[in-house]
Amino acid sequence: MFPEKMTNFIEEHHVLTLAVTDGDDLWCSHAFYTFVEAEQLFVITSEDKTRHATLIERGNNTVAGAIALETEKIGLIRGLQFKAEAIKCDRSLFNKYRFIYLKRFPYAILTSSDIWILRITEAKLTDNRLGFGKKLIWKR
Numbered sequence: 001m002f003p004e005k006m007t008n009f010i011e012e013h014h015v016l017t018l019a020v021t022d023g024d025d026l027w028c029s030h031a032f033y034t035f036v037e038a039e040q041l042f043v044i045t046s047e048d049k050t051r052h053a054t055l056i057e058r059g060n061n062t063v064a065g066a067i068a069l070e071t072e073k074i075g076l077i078r079g080l081q082f083k084a085e086a087i088k089c090d091r092s093l094f095n096k097y098r099f100i101y102l103k104r105f106p107y108a109i110l111t112s113s114d115i116w117i118l119r120i121t122e123a124k125l126t127d128n129r130l131g132f133g134k135k136l137i138w139k140r
Contacts, residue, residue: 002037002040002120002123002138003125003136003138005125005127005136006080006123006125006136006138007035007037009067009069009078009080009125009127010035010067010080011035012069013067013069014032014033014104015030015031015032015033015067016030016031016033016042016044016065016066016067017029017030017065017066017067017068018030018031018044018052018063018064018065018118019063019064019065019066020052020055020056020059020063020086021055021059021060022055022056022058022059022060023059023060024059025051025055026055027051027052027055028052029046029050029051029052031044031045031046032044032045032105032108033118034100034101034103034104034105036097036100036117039119040119040120040140041084041117041118041119041120042065042084042117042118042120043097043100043101043115043116043117043118044101044115044116044117044118045101045108045111045113045114045115045116046113046114046116047112047113047114048114053088053114053116056086056088057088061085061086061087062083062084062085062086062121063083063084063085063086063118064081064082064083064084065081065082065084065118066079066080066081066082067079067080068080074128074132075128075129075132076128076129077126077127077128078125078126078127078128078129079125079126080123080124080125080126081123081124081126082118082120082122082123082124083120083121083122083123084118084119084120084121085118085119085121086116086117086118087116087117087118087119088114088115088116089114089115089116089117093115093117094115097115097117098115101115120138120140121139121140122137122138122139122140123137123138123139124136124137124138
């Protein structure tokens with residue numbers, strides 16, 4: 001079961017940073033996401049021509065990412081780091097996850113982007129509200 005504190009933090013935000021590599025090149029990007037708690041995964045959109053999608057398809061589909069709360073107050077620092085398997089949705093998965101994404105971002109109906117899922121394999125939430133440097137760790 002995914003920890004409730006992680007789920008709550010994830011659901012308070014809507015943009016993640018995604019880091020990818022093909023072994024030679026390295027890149028990061030930002031993406032709007034929706035979270036599917038029951039499956040411990042993010043749903044994002046991207047086009048094949050983007051650098052991050054190209055790197056995922058050329059290399060290893062293991063990616064890393066982060067979601068951060070911007071604050072200057074040390075006692076309020078919170079952030080999630082994660083490792084995931086990036087999967088481009090084929091026709092069998094596309095409609096299911098596109099519908100989930102569109103529920104949160106209805107304006108995305110105007111794009112023809114691909115749907116990707118990021119199946120979380122590991123996550124760490126830092127939450128200074130629970131104590132300085134307090135971390136919650138989850139692994140699949």
